[in-house]
Amino acid sequence: MASRRVEENRVAFQRYKEDVKRDGKPFYPYAMFHDTVMSLVVVCVIVGLAFVWHYTSLLGPSLAAKADPGTVSFVPRPDWYFYFLFYLLRIFKWPNSVILGTVGIPTILLILALAIPFIDLRRERRLLRRPIAIVAAVLVALSMGVLTYKGATAKEALGAELLADVPNWVKSEQLPPQALPGAKLFATSGCLNCHTYQGVGGSQLGAPNLSAEGSKNKGITFQIAHLKCPSCVNKGSPMPSFAAFGNANLRKLAIFLEASKGPH
Amino acid sequence: MPRRRDRKEQMLAAAQYPLDWLEERSGLIGGLRYFLFRKVPGDSGWWHTLGSATLTAFLVQLGTGVILAMYYKPDPKSAYESVQHINNDVTLGWLVRGMHRWGASVFIILIFFHMARVFLFGAYKYPRELNWVVGVLLLPLALLEGFSGYLLPYDQTAYWATVVGININGTGPFIGPFLASFLRSGPEITGDTLSRFYSIHMLLLPGAILGLIGLHLYLVVRLGVSSPPWSPEAAGRERAEPPPVPGSGLVNPAPRGVTKRPD
Structure with missing residues (x-):
């Protein structure tokens, strides 16, 4: 016995x-005409984008430098349609709620989307x-629009500009001289693409602020082990x-990280 | 004159023969005829082209992807150079690569537009729930195509975005670490990672997407498309009186356009 709604x-x-x-029109030629015109528009847009990419710099470079695992500066940036996911990581910060941003919310959204026809039964x-x-x-x-926009415009600092900040760090953190080479390396090695330090750097990936990393007194051995294999330690x-x-x-x-005891 | 007519009939019969041969052995001609001449709601229009536009974008990806695969080498030592080769040396290689790169974006955008259209039309409701589910499953597959393809040029952006992307997979509960180490094919990103992404990108995911698109289209043809909800002529709309019985010969005997059908 089917229920009344099903009936x-x-x-x-x-x-x-x-x-x-009784009243419909045949797919060919009516609907097919619309479909064909629309498909032609789609192909033209794709070809147009390829031309713009090739002949102008509006859409960015066609190829960055060759991948180098030992690089000292990189900008981890996904394709634009992942910006909204990546920006979630800025809201749900490492380490307490990062799982919510990386896996939790996308999974919940997907399950909700799948469930729509079974929730909305009218x-x-x-x-x-x-x-x-x-x-x-x-x-x-x-x-999604706002998150994509925020992800697209998130500030990314460049190593060369960050180097100019090192003297300020020395002053405000009262860094000893032996921490200076590490500070310069830190500024130019891409650490600040994910981390923040004394108010500079990008936090769109939700990595922690390292301004007072040294105050945890984890030790130089720990810091080296962590840099070598972060997920082994953490x-x-x-x-x-x-x-x-x-x-x-x-x-x-x-040495630099351990010397960073936070602003004085 | 009769001879001429004979000749014409013979010609027609000769042209018809291969089609009849195929139809008798496969039923494909009848299927194609059903597909082309099936009725769709009279008020369906531009809104309903987003699905086929998405399909077109996917077909562009298939075509350009096949051509790129002819020149691309999934090996960390030569991947970058092979992409440079496609860009600089291969005739119109820049165009094919550009179309593949930006076709991906167009594909994703159209999926979201198509999804929004179906949602706003309420077209996921009975009896089309299953087709909505198939469509929603296609979305993460398309995003994964984007993710797995992003590594292949093997430039700095590609490499480091993938490093972080895989690590983000690793934060997932329970299966996260296994998933990350499966994607990397080990604890580090190596040449195996690149060929693994290549295989996923051009065999596993496109195969799954093609299968689901086939099911999606079958369900569209079987169940028909929804009229715009605001249309006064919407197919299946509620009526004060029961609709005329088709073929009874009593209610609507005159050709359409001559008399107005009672609503």
Whole structure:
């Protein structure tokens, strides 16, 4: 025995089929004409973008420098349609709630999207009579647009500019002279693409502020081990390994980090 | 004159023969005829082209991807140089690569537009729930195509974005670390990682996407598309009186356009 709702749905769909059969138009040539025009527009847009990419610099370089695992400065940036996901990491910061940003919210959104037809069981399709659906759609579109925009415009500091900040760090953190090589390396090695230090650097990946890292007194050995393999020391850490820097450079970085006791 | 007519009939029969042969053995001609001449709601229009536009973008990805695969070498030593070769030496290689690179963005945008259209039309409701589910499953697959393809040029952006992307996978509960080490094919990013991403990007994901698109289209043809919800002529709309019974010969005997059908 089908419920009343199921019965009404079946009747309505039967009516739909009869209406289409009686009053509908054949797919060819009517709908197919629309589809063909639209598809041509799509192909033209794609070809146009390829031309703009090739002949202008509006869409960025066609190829960056060759990948180098031992590099000293890099900008980890996904393709634009991941910006909204990446920007979530700025809101849900490492380490307490990062799982929410990386896995939690995308998974919840996906499950919600899959569940929509099983939650919204009414037959009503007119927009003004589906206020919850409209509000939800507008909120999702707005938040994705805002997150994408924020992700696209998130500030990324360049190593060369950051180097100019090192004297300020020495002053405000009262860094000893032996921490200076590490500070310069820290400024130019891409650490600040993810981390912040004394108010500079990018935090769109949610990495912690390192201004007072030394006040935790974890020790130089720990710092070197962590730089070599972050996830071995800090389970689940998304930070890449910097083992390719070599022991001497890692020791400089570790001395600098341990000397950073926070602003005085 | 009769001879001429004979000749014409013979010609028609000869042209018809291969089609009849195929139809008798496969039923494909009948299927194609059903697909082309099936009725769609009279008020369907530009809104309903977003799905086929998405399909077109995917076909562009397939075509350009096949050409790129002819020149690309999934090996850390030569991947970057092979992409440079495509860009600089191969005839129109820059165009094919540019179309693949930006076709991906267009594909993703169109998926979201198509999804928004279906949502606003309420077209996911009975009996089209399953097709909505198939479509939602296609979205993460398309995003994963973008993610796995991003590494392949093997430049700095590609490499480091993938390092962080894989590490983010690793933060997931329970399966996260396994997933990350599966994607890397080990504890470090190596040549195996690149060929693994290449295989996922051009075999696993496109295969899954093609299969789901096939199911998606089958369900579209089987269930039909929804009229715009605001249309006064929407197919299946509620009526004060029961709709005329088609083929009864009593309610609507005149050709359409001559008399107005009672609503």
